[in-house]
Amino acid sequence: MNNIIETEGLSKQYGNVYRVKDVDLSVPEGAIYGFLGPNGAGKSTTLKMILGLTKPTAGAITVFGKRVNSKNRLENLKHVGSLIESPSYYGHLTGAENLRIFQTLRGVPKQNIVDVLKIVRLENQQHKKVSQYSLGMKQRLGLASALLGYPKLLILDEPTNGLDPAGISEMRELIQSLPQKFGMTVVVSSHLLSEVDQLATRVGIIREGELVYQDSLTKLHQYSKQHLAVRTLNNEVTKAFLSQNGVTWEAEDDYLIIPQMRDTRMAEISKALGQNNIGLVRIEERKKSLEDIFLELTGTAVSL
Amino acid sequence: MSAAIWMEVLKAKGRKIWLVVAIMMAVQLLWAGWAISNKDANDLAQGWLFFLYQFPMLNCIIMPVIAAVVASRLSDVEHKGQTFKLLETIIPTKRIFAAKFIWGSIYMLGAALGQLAIMIGMGVVLHFGGPVPWGALVGYLLFTLMVSLTIYVFQQGISMLVANQMVPMTLGLIGGFIGLFSMFFPQGFQKLVLWSYYGVLMQVGMNWDPITRATDFYWKAIDWPGLGLILVFFGLIYGVGQILFVRREV
Structure with a gap:
């Protein structure tokens, strides 16, 4: 199976402190990759480096088989949707207007707005200002923005943060359906073991910036x-x-x-x-x- | 690029940014009305010169305030909604900076055109002496715009880099006051202060006789080195602002 994401010795250092150290990540095509680790372990930093939002101190990143650099970063990211840390939105605009901005900038068909609103079940709230949305609705709008271009790879950083149990369950179902429905590969970071356990097919565990485990979830279960x-x-x-x-x-x-x-x-x-x-x-x-x-x-x- | 600019227009929807420009123009109109109200026929003969001298002075405060508010209003939606981290995965960071600059410049152009309309309107209605000095008015528009865009790009750079918008707003106000007071200092000092270039590029000078207390306005030659310097300032500030914005990590 091909790897959609591969990192080699990926590191991020601030002064003398390593935020991420020698991480060799491999995310196979079609997988739901659970990136697990306690708060502050380096999950978001790693994902930001993959997206080019943070520059690595050392190491290499390969996405879709291409080594990522500052020149081809955006070309590669055309096939990547992301939701990092918290959803990005313009509170004074409606949900549909928010998606219109990202749809236009991505250069994808207008119809995608209607489709993704259906996928995240926000079609009835699309004309409401986002500032009036609940946190769960904002998370779903964030997911809708990430899905706009039907990306091959979806990177979601703590997508269930702050959601109530019903919201968590809904978001989980939504994420689980994506690889089957749209053939997407999904990377989901979380500090919740139970969440990754219910969601992922492959898991990477990071501790203090170092990847301490990476294999299938089945294998992790064998240990138990x-x-x-x-x-x-x-x-x-x-x-x-x-x-x-x-x-x-x-x-x-x-x-x-x-x-x-x-x-x-x-x-x-x-x-x-x-x-x-x-x-x-x-x-x-x-x-x-x-x-x-x-x-x-x-x-x-x-x-x- | 056009998509990015068009999206800036959509983002500004409901933000009432034009209202700030309109309020400042209303202030300028009221001031102009008040300043001209006690002038006699002899003074009105120099009406165009009077306005072309007074408006740049007032601009030292008016335009930096507009620039600070516009830059802040356009940038704080991105900080509040944490949208830079998403935008930067879709379009080049340089383009985000450029699109915001172009859309912000439209507001600055609107303000400069508004001032021009006030001057021409009052001049025509009150029958200032002589023909409308179109050349000087076009010069005023260009110089006002050049200085205002330089101040605007300075404000935009800070507003985009710093999430707390009190910082750029305070800097804008302090800059405006420094610009205003620097007009009482020698030209060499004025040329070091960005906000004082409205005075540097003034096309009109004033003589004031302390005995008769009479003022007399006269046309001045354009300060070409001053214009060159403000262009250099613009290039430098735009370049540095863009580099800092591109290099920062979200």
Whole structure:
């Protein structure tokens, strides 16, 4: 699968402080990429660098297979819609007039205004001044602006910020439908694990400016599957024994973490351990939650 | 570019920016009416010269206020709605700056034309002496516009860079007062202050006799070096303002 976005060693430094450090992002075509991290981790800065709103200190950005530079930036962005941090709007104008401005500047057909208003379900509010919109309506207008040119890539930075649960659910449904309906690739940043969990197909986790995890959400979920924790009187000998018997292990404190297995297989192993005079002290079933994994990766309390 | 300018027109809808220009023109009209009301027939014979001397002085305050308000009104919609970060992903940043400058210039042109209309209207109605000095009036329009656009681009640069519009508004007012008071200082000093160029490019001078307390106006040669300097100021301020706007990070 082709990558729509690729970054290599992307960094942003202010003085001696790295806001983003050596980030190698890869966003596959057609994915909903969840860019997850605590507040202030560097999500918005990374997305702004991809959009050319902030200049990287080091590294390279490739979008649609083309290396982005100041000369081809806008040409590349013709196929990109974005909503960064908060929606952009002119409060004294109506929703339709706002979209008219961005539609004209983008040079896309007028009909797109009608279409995107339908997509974000704002067609009945289009003649109301945006200053009178609720936050949720403003977010939907922001999404409508981003969708105006039916972009191949949509970059949404915290699109559910400040929304109530119903608004969050509505926005999530809307975003989820985009890849199927319009073949878009979507990058959604969030500090909410639950949001990314329900939305994304691939996830990147950023901590203090560094990408600490990037893979499919399925793989992240695998980490949260049940495991067995084994404790013996001699873990060093047990490690060798397990390896000889084709059982993978991972040391954690005084325990060896091994994959879940059938009872008969576990019985065989415990019997063999006894025959080899390795005192088996404890076998426990353990399950890591996604939050535990997030916490391990980011070292920060997760927002749920 | 035309789309960007047209969109500036749409953004200005309901912002009542023309009202500011109209109010300032009304102030200028009232002042002109008051200033000319106590003139006798002899004074009116020099009516054109009187206006071409007094209007640039008044412009030191009027035009910087218009420039500051217009630039601020055109820029604060972008700051309030955080639209620069979206606009800059659609059109070149230089074009955003240029479109705003062109649309703002229309207001400045409107104000300058308004002043010209006041002068011509009053001159014709009150039968100022001699024919209408079209050449001097066109010169007045051009010089007023040149100085006003330079001040406007200065105001626009600050208004677009700084979200708090109190900063450019205060600078505009301070500049206007410095410009007005600099007219009492030597020309060398005047040429260092942007806001005093309405005085530098004046086409009329005044003699005042302290004994008879009579004033006499006379035509002055155009200060070409002064005109050259204001053009240089314009180029520099536009260039620096645009560079700073393009380089800043949203």
